[in-house]
Amino acid sequence: MTHDNKPLRGRTAIVTGSGRNIGRAIALDFARQGANVVINGHSNAAALEEVAAEARALGVEAMTAIVDVGDAAAVQGMVDAAAQRFGSVDIAVSNVSVREHTPFLDISVDDWQRVLNTNLSSAFYLARACLPHMKAKRWGRIIHISGRDGFSPKANRAHNVTCKAGTFALAKAIAIEFGEFGITANAVAPGIIDTVRDAAHYPAAGDVNGFEARRLAMPLRRLGDANDIAGACSYLCSTAGGYVTGQILHVNGGEFMF
Structure with a gap:
């Protein structure tokens, strides 16, 4: 048996918010595996x-x-x-969010x-548009x-907290309804990832909430990298991850355990 080093060859993946940071890493990891992006x-x-x-x-x-992924018609x-x-869409990764900090x-x-x-809603719009293509091919990854x-909600983020919980539930709903067509749906929940965006929220290394303090508190003693999240997505799209659906995969260095 030969091993194909391009396991996503012939697949097409849409990754929203992929111009930088986590989305970029995901898209390029898919490309390394042969997927059009x-x-x-x-x-x-x-x-x-x-x-x-x-x-x-x-x-x-x-x-x-x-x-604008908040525009259903545009999506x-x-x-x-x-x-x-490309002939179809096989993988859809919803990766766009805004981080608001506002008292309730x-x-x-x-x-x-x-x-x-x-x-x-952007995650719903993307899944709704892609699922007919996946259903027709009897293979898909959301x-x-x-x-x-x-x-683990934080104060002053009620709208964001609600959305995060909603994406978990949405993945489960899709998994239940479309599993018979070979389609899986999952959520990936990153911890603190060392990106320009996260640095803006945890800017001071000496601060109690700074990157260095958070790193030292983690079991793995390091911050996450965008490629850690890309690897999780690639696993969910792989043959090895083909029996995983309706799940939330936490990638946080052990900072928060369930």
Whole structure:
């Protein structure tokens, strides 16, 4: 038996928010495994094209899509364009979120709707657009990049906490309804990942909430890397992960255990 070092050869993956950080790492890991990739972002066309060029250098096809994932029609258009170019969509990773810190009574109705649309409804829009293609092929992978907030909430983040818990539940609902078609749906919950974005929320190494203090408190004594999350996604798309569905995979260095 020969081992295929491109196990996702012939597959097509859409990764939202893939112009940088975790989304970029996921898209490029899929590309290394042979998948064609759709690189999505909201506005920075140059960043998207840079990631797409990196993917093409790995020997796959890549397209970019500047799309607001909170717009259901725009998401549908992105999926339709990908299916037209590549023949289908096999893997959908919802990786877009905003992080709001607002006391509960200061959250306006507009703020609530905006955060839910970006952090939760976007995952629904992407899955709804991709699932018919997956169902037709009787193979598909839905992955929501979520967070531990749905299990361990923090004050002043009610809208975000609700979304994180919602993505867990949405993955389970999809897993139940579409499992018979060879489709799995899971959520990946990162811990603190050493990215530009996380550094903005934990900026001071000497602070009690700083990166260094959090690192020293972890069983693995290190912060996460975007590639740790990419590896988790690749596992869920692999043959080895084919019997895993409706689950929340926590990737946090043991900082928070269940």
